[in-house]
Amino acid sequence: MTVVRPSGRAPDQLREVRIERHFTRHAEGSVLVSFGHTRVLCTASVDNKAPPFLRGKGEGWVTAEYGMLPRSTHTRSDREAARGKQGGRTLEIQRLIGRALRACVDRSALGERTIVLDCDVLQADGGTRTAAITGAYVALVDAVRWLLARREISRDPVFGAVAAVSVGVYQGVPVLDLDYAEDSACDTDMNVVMNDGGGFIELQGTAEGHAFRRAELDSLLALAQKGIGDLLALQQAALARP
Amino acid sequence: MTVVRPSGRAPDQLREVRIERHFTRHAEGSVLVSFGHTRVLCTASVDNKAPPFLRGKGEGWVTAEYGMLPRSTHTRSDREAARGKQGGRTLEIQRLIGRALRACVDRSALGERTIVLDCDVLQADGGTRTAAITGAYVALVDAVRWLLARREISRDPVFGAVAAVSVGVYQGVPVLDLDYAEDSACDTDMNVVMNDGGGFIELQGTAEGHAFRRAELDSLLALAQKGIGDLLALQQAALARP
Amino acid sequence: MTVVRPSGRAPDQLREVRIERHFTRHAEGSVLVSFGHTRVLCTASVDNKAPPFLRGKGEGWVTAEYGMLPRSTHTRSDREAARGKQGGRTLEIQRLIGRALRACVDRSALGERTIVLDCDVLQADGGTRTAAITGAYVALVDAVRWLLARREISRDPVFGAVAAVSVGVYQGVPVLDLDYAEDSACDTDMNVVMNDGGGFIELQGTAEGHAFRRAELDSLLALAQKGIGDLLALQQAALARP
Amino acid sequence: MTVVRPSGRAPDQLREVRIERHFTRHAEGSVLVSFGHTRVLCTASVDNKAPPFLRGKGEGWVTAEYGMLPRSTHTRSDREAARGKQGGRTLEIQRLIGRALRACVDRSALGERTIVLDCDVLQADGGTRTAAITGAYVALVDAVRWLLARREISRDPVFGAVAAVSVGVYQGVPVLDLDYAEDSACDTDMNVVMNDGGGFIELQGTAEGHAFRRAELDSLLALAQKGIGDLLALQQAALARP
Amino acid sequence: MTVVRPSGRAPDQLREVRIERHFTRHAEGSVLVSFGHTRVLCTASVDNKAPPFLRGKGEGWVTAEYGMLPRSTHTRSDREAARGKQGGRTLEIQRLIGRALRACVDRSALGERTIVLDCDVLQADGGTRTAAITGAYVALVDAVRWLLARREISRDPVFGAVAAVSVGVYQGVPVLDLDYAEDSACDTDMNVVMNDGGGFIELQGTAEGHAFRRAELDSLLALAQKGIGDLLALQQAALARP
C-alpha cells in the first residue's frame, strides 16, 4: 500500500533535522533543534545544589520544563504565565522529557547538582516533544562538558545517548516523524524514546481513531528504531563539531 | 526463570478484582472497583449540555477527573484542593482516562451531553489508573442505560468495551497487574488499555531502571492481553447483574 | 403540634447511624460514618512533627480538612482541586471540625506531633459536618491508640468525647438530625457540638427564613442534647469493638 | 462574682460606639463605625443587575466582602491580595455578614439589583465582625434611601433592623462586647446577631478553653440581647441625622 | 492661553493638602494624606528582620504595598484579594512607591530591618500614587523616630525628603496636581518624584492623546518642581507638630 505524505517524504524518512549548538550565550548548554519547521530552543542550566528531596544524599538531578511561545502555533494560544498555570499537556510533556534524559545520567557522578533543561518551542509543526528530547540531550552533554572542563566533576555522568521520534499510521500506512498535517489527520500516534543500545526508554501510543493491532504496532516500532538510529548519528555529528 | 511475587501470585495472575455497582446513590453510574487493595470510586454524571467547543455540533463528550484522597496512600499526601492545583501526575492520569473511554463512545449517538467520569481513589496499592479505567467503563455503561431507560437517547452510544491493566518487569520476570510493592521495585512499567476487539487504545511504557528490549516488550504485551481478557469478562459479569 | 418528617422519623429521632472502623488500611485511624444516607470517610493521620507555629514548644496539634467528592451531591459540583481553591463553605467546615476535636485533646500529652483528620464526603444527604465531627472523634481515638500501642506516647491525650448533631425548625416543629429534604426546606438550622460532660463546644445557629425566638432556641438545644447523648453512646460502642 | 475588665467597663457595658455616615463620597452608603478602637469602613454599592443565579427571577441580592488593612492589627498581617487568596477566617466572616443583612431585606422589593457591602477594617481591637454588621446595616439603609429618592424602586425593601455584638466569659464572668485584650484571654466567645423584633438571626458560640454550660449560655444571651438593644437605638439615632 | 479647570483652581495650584499623623494606633507610623478628595491611609510597619536577599549583609529594606478599597472609586472595582491577584497597575504603583522612598534612606543605618509602607486608598479622585508617596514619607519618618526613641537605631537613616505630584496637559494648558475629572480628559500625564535637593527621583510621562513636545515637557517639569516645593513644606509642617 502506498500513500503520498503531505510533505512528499517517503514513509520512513525524517524531516530535515538541524542541531545548532551555542544558540544563546548564557546557558551552559544551548541548542536550537529543528525537525523540519518545528524549532525548539533547548537550554541546559547548571544549578549547584540538589533539589530538596535529594539534599545530603550525594546525588544530583536532571529535570525539564517545556513551553510554547504563544504564537509558535498556527493560531495563537494563551500564554500560560498569563493564565496562571501550566496546562495538562505541558506538564505531561515536561515530565516525559525529564524522565527520558535521566535515563542516561549517572546521578552520583553528577554530584549534588541540578541540571534544568528548558525546552521552549519557537515554532511548532508537530513532534515538538520528540525534537525537545533529541535537542535537550545535546544541550545536556554541552553542560556536562562545561562542568568537566572546569573540573567541577571528575567523571562524565552521561552514559550512552537518548533520542526520540514520533511514528503513526497515516491513511493506513505507518510513517515516521509526523508533521502537523499528518499528526492532525492521523489515526494512531506513538512517541518513542530509545537509547543508543537499542533499548526502549518510553513508549507512548494513542489510538485516536481506530484501535491499533499488534501488526501495526510492530511496523511502527521498526520505523521508530530506524529513525532514532538516524537521530543518534546526527546528535554525535553535532557534538563532534567544535 | 522464576520469581516470588510479594503477593505470592503467579506472574500472569490478576489480583482479586471486584466491581461493585450502585455504590453511591446520586450518580447515574457509580462503581467501586477493587484491584486487590486498590479501591477506586468511579461515578458517571450526565450533564445535559456539551462542552463549549462542541456547542451546536450535535455531538457529546466524555471526560474524566481523577483524585486521590489524602490518606489513600501509605503516607499522607497534600490535598490538591488545599494546595490550589492539581499536580502533573493527576492531570496526566485524568487525560488518559478520558481518552480511553472516549475510544468506545459514538459521540453523535450521545447527543449534546457530557458524561463526567470522576475517579476517586479511596485506597491505593498500585494500579490506580488501570482500575479507574476498568471501573469507569462500567459506570459509563450504567449512565448510558439510565439515559436509554428515560428515552433521552434512542441508540446506545457505547460500542465494545474497554479495560486496562499494568504490566512490568519485576526482578527480571514479566508480571501482570503490579501492586505497590512490585511497582516501587520495578525496572519497567507499562500501562495498557485495550478494547474487546483486541485492539490497543493506549500503551504507556516507562523504563525506570534499565531500558527494555523488544523481547521484553513482546512478553509484556502478551501478559497485558491475557489480563485484559479477564477484566473484560469481569466487567460483563458485573453488568449482567441487576 | 405535629409534623410528618419526609423520612417518617419522630422529631427527636436520629437517622440510622453506623460507625465502621478500619475502613481503609493505611491511615492510623479510618472510620466510615453514616448518618442515614450521609456517608463520610474520616481518616486520622499521624505526622511526627508539630506545625511551624508550635515548633519547640513541646505541644502537638490536631487539624482537619474537609472535602466532598464531586458527585457526592444530587447534582455534580465542581472539583475544588480543579477550580484551584477551596470554597468558603469548605474552609468554614474544616475550621469547625478542627476546633471541635481540639477541644478534647491535651496537646502537651500529644507531644510535638500533628494529627490530621481528613473528612471526605462520599455521599451527602444533609448533616455532613456533624457526621464528620462524630466520625473523626473515633478515628482520632484509633490513631491515639496506635501511638500508645507503639509507646510513642505514654499518656492518652484524649479526654472525654465529642459529638455533633444538627437541629432545626421544620414546618414549625423542632426536629433532630436534619436530612437534605428537611435542611433545604428549613427555617432555622443549628449545628451543635457537645462533649460527654454536657458542655457546649460549638453552637452555630442560622435563621434562614424567620428569626428564631428564645423559646425555639431552648427546644432546639434540648433536642441536640438528647441526640448527642445517643451519638456518644454509639461512639463508645464502636470503640469497644475490636 | 466580680471582675475588672481591662477597659474598666461594667460587664454589661458596650464600648463607646460611633456611627459616622457619609464617610466617603462615591458609595451609595458609606459608614465608619467604631466600637471603641475597632473602626470599620462599611460601604454599600448598588449594582443594577442581579447575580447570575438570580437572573430573570425578579429578585435582587445582598452580599458582603470583608477585609483587614494589613496594619489594622497589632502586628502586620500579610495582604490577602498579595498572598493571592482570602483566608478561611475572612471568607467565614463575609459569609456571616451577607447572611445577617439579607435577613432584613425583601429581595423582591429590591428588584434585579445587587447591593455589595464592603466592610474594611481600618483598625482592629476585637469585635470587627459585629461592628461590621452593625455599620453595614446603616450603609444599606442609606443605599436604599438613595434608590428610593431616585425612584428606582418604589417600596422600601428593608424591614426591621439588624445589629450584632459579641459576648464571652472573661475570668469566669459573662461580659458584653469583648475588646482584643478580653477576646484573647477569653474561655468562651459568642457572636450574636438579632433583629429589632427580638429574634435571633445568627448565634455562633465557641468554647476555646472549657466547654460552656447551659446556665452560662443563658447569661450570655441575656447580655447580648441587652447590648443589641443599645446598638439598635444608636443605629436609629444615626439614621435620623441628615 | 487660559483654561478653566473643573475645580476652578489656577494651573499651578495644588488641591487642598492635609497630612494627618497618628490616624491609626497600631502602626509605628500612620498618616492619612488628602490631596483634595483623594484620601490615602499610609502606614509604616517595622519588622525586625531584613528580607531574605539581604540577610547577613547588615542592611535593611524599605518596601511598599498599595491597594484601593473596592468602593474608593466612582464605580465599584473588584476586590483584588477576591480575584486572587494584584493587577498590573497595582504592582506598578507599589514598585514605584518603594523605589521612591528607598531613595531617601541609608539602608546601612537602618540595620537588618524592613519597613513596610502600606498605602491604602480610602477615596480616589486622581493622583493616588503621588499622594501615597507624599504621605508615606511622613509615615516613614514617624516609624524611624519610633526606632530612634527606643534606641533600636542610633543614627537617623532618612536623609532629605521626598514628595511627588502629577502634572499634565489639560485642554492644551499645563496644569498641576490633576484630579479625576482632569486626568480622564487629559492628553499627557506625568508623575514626578523629587527630593528636597531639587533632584529628580522618578519621572513617568505618558502621552495618552498626542505625543508631547520638548517645550511642553519643560513647562510640566517646572510646574512639578513648584508643586513639590509646596508639598515638601507641608510635610515638614506636619512633622513639626507633636
Next chain:
Amino acid sequence: MTVVRPSGRAPDQLREVRIERHFTRHAEGSVLVSFGHTRVLCTASVDNKAPPFLRGKGEGWVTAEYGMLPRSTHTRSDREAARGKQGGRTLEIQRLIGRALRACVDRSALGERTIVLDCDVLQADGGTRTAAITGAYVALVDAVRWLLARREISRDPVFGAVAAVSVGVYQGVPVLDLDYAEDSACDTDMNVVMNDGGGFIELQGTAEGHAFRRAELDSLLALAQKGIGDLLALQQAALARP
C-alpha cells in the same frame, strides 16, 4: 569628561541593531530584533474580534505580552508559567509596550480586531523593553500589511512610527543604549519612547543612585532623540526589504 564603556562604544553610539523579519512562519508579523546581544522575538497576531470592553464600538485594540525565557539571563530565572503568575516587572513592561504601540494606531481604521504583540526575550543583555518596542513596531506593520493585502481592511491604521531606547548616566557620563554591564552599574536609567514626528510617547526615568538634575535630564533626552532617529531609520530599511 570621558568614560570607557564596557563595550568600547562612544557615548552616543547604539549597539549593533538587527531587525530580521519573517523569523517564524505562523504569525502575521514575526520579527527577531537584536540590540547587540539582546535578542527579542516579536510576533504580531491578528484576532478577528475586539476585546470585550470594545465590542460593538467599531474600534480595534492593540495589546502586548512580554516574557523572558528562563535562561535568557545570566543565571536562570523561574519560569513564570510554573510559578503561576507574571511578576510585577513583566506586567509593567507589557503595559508599556502596549501603550507605546497604540500611540501610532488609528483604532477605528483597524476595525473590530485585536492585534496581540508577543515579545519574548531569547537572550537578555539590557534594554529588552526598548528592543521589544522597536521590533514590535515592525511586526505590527507586517501584520497590517497582511490585513491590507487580504483586503480585510481598506485603510492603513498605522500612522507614523514608534521606537524606543534607553539612556543613562554611567560613571558620570550620559550614554545611549545601555547594555547589562552598564545598566547594573548605572546611577540613572531612563527609557524613552518617541515617534517619528519628534514627539515623546513615554518617558520613564529612575534614579537608582543619586537623584538626577535638570541638566543631566536634558543631556539624556538629547541622546535618546539621536538614538531613536537611528532606530527609526533602521525600521524603515527593514520594512523596505521584501
